[in-house]
Amino acid sequence: MTFIRNHPVLSFFVLAYVLAWGAVPFGSFFAPGALVAAVVIVFLTEGLAGLRALGARVIRWRVRWVWYVVAIAVPLAVHFVTISLNQALGAPAPNTGQFTPWYALAMVVGMIMVDPTGGPFNEEPSFRGYAQPKLQATRTPLAATAILAVAITGWHAPLFFISSFGLQPFEALTTIAVTFWYAWLFNHAAGSVLITLIAHATEGSVNTSELWPTGSGDLTRETWLYVGVWWAVAIGLLIVSRRFWTSPAPAAAVDNQPPTHAKETVS
Numbered sequence: 001m002t003f004i005r006n007h008p009v010l011s012f013f014v015l016a017y018v019l020a021w022g023a024v025p026f027g028s029f030f031a032p033g034a035l036v037a038a039v040v041i042v043f044l045t046e047g048l049a050g051l052r053a054l055g056a057r058v059i060r061w062r063v064r065w066v067w068y069v070v071a072i073a074v075p076l077a078v079h080f081v082t083i084s085l086n087q088a089l090g091a092p093a094p095n096t097g098q099f100t101p102w103y104a105l106a107m108v109v110g111m112i113m114v115d116p117t118g119g120p121f122n123e124e125p126s127f128r129g130y131a132q133p134k135l136q137a138t139r140t141p142l143a144a145t146a147i148l149a150v151a152i153t154g155w156h157a158p159l160f161f162i163s164s165f166g167l168q169p170f171e172a173l174t175t176i177a178v179t180f181w182y183a184w185l186f187n188h189a190a191g192s193v194l195i196t197l198i199a200h201a202t203e204g205s206v207n208t209s210e211l212w213p214t215g216s217g218d219l220t221r222e223t224w225l226y227v228g229v230w231w232a233v234a235i236g237l238l239i240v241s242r243r244f245w246t247s248p249a250p251a252a253a254v255d256n257q258p259p260t261h262a263k264e265t266v267s
Contacts, residue, residue: 012037017033019033020155021158024158027164032117033122035122035123038130039051042054042130057133058193061194063189063190063192063195068195071195072198074199075202075205078229079206079208082226083211085225086225091221091222092218105206109201118204120200124200127152128183129193131148132186133253141187141244141249145179149175149179152179153179171227180234181199182196190252190253191252
């Protein structure tokens with residue numbers, strides 16, 4: 001218990017790895033392990049008050065409306081740009097059946113948000129809701145996010161080598177890039193996990209593997225383009241918001257105080 005109290009974030013990641021990777025010998029991956037680990041470590045180190053604070057971050061909806069728009073618009077824009085670039089490079093028109101009827105995309109986002117076995121539902125409360133604020137308490141957002149990017153990518157590692165998940169090892173680069181995007185959004189949206197959950201669910205709402213035939217060069221190129229566009233977004237955020245990354249994190253994204261609009265940053 002002394003080690004856990006002195007190193008809560010390290011303890012969280014160790015437990016998250018053990019729980020998630022425990023299913024690897026069976027050809028699976030236990031995504032809820034991240035959320036279970038966060039709940040266990042918070043309860044052991046902060047008790048019920050800590051759990052209430054974590055829950056408050058998850059349902060923190062009173063943030064400026066612009067962050068709801070950004071959370072949805074940026075992931076969709078990345079998909080749009082990637083698909084457009086792929087077509088410009090010679091890919092035929094993609095299969096858009098997953099987007100019909102017109103409201104299908106909104107339904108998919110909603111289902112992903114509440115799926116207890118999916119990544120967004122389990123990763124956002126734990127990685128952004130717990131680990132990010134803890135790391136930022138004594139570090140700049142840049143340093144905290146760099147640590148988080150390595151830890152989260154490592155946690156996902158088995159997914160890139162188990163064939164049933166249909167992912168390639170180089171797609172780990174996307175995980176690194178989007179970690180910086182989620183961190184930027186989380187800090188600007190007053191430490192709201194709800195906002196990053198919406199963003200994460202929106203990002204996962206487009207199944208790129210269905211746009212072109214599996215194993216085709218068009219789909220492979222699409223995957224590489226997706227990596228590249230997300231890295232462009234991450235680098236752009238690092239350059240445009242460089243003062244944010246090297247300054248102390250906003251109080252609402254570090255402690256458990258109720259946020260106010262005055263605490264939200266806009267840089």
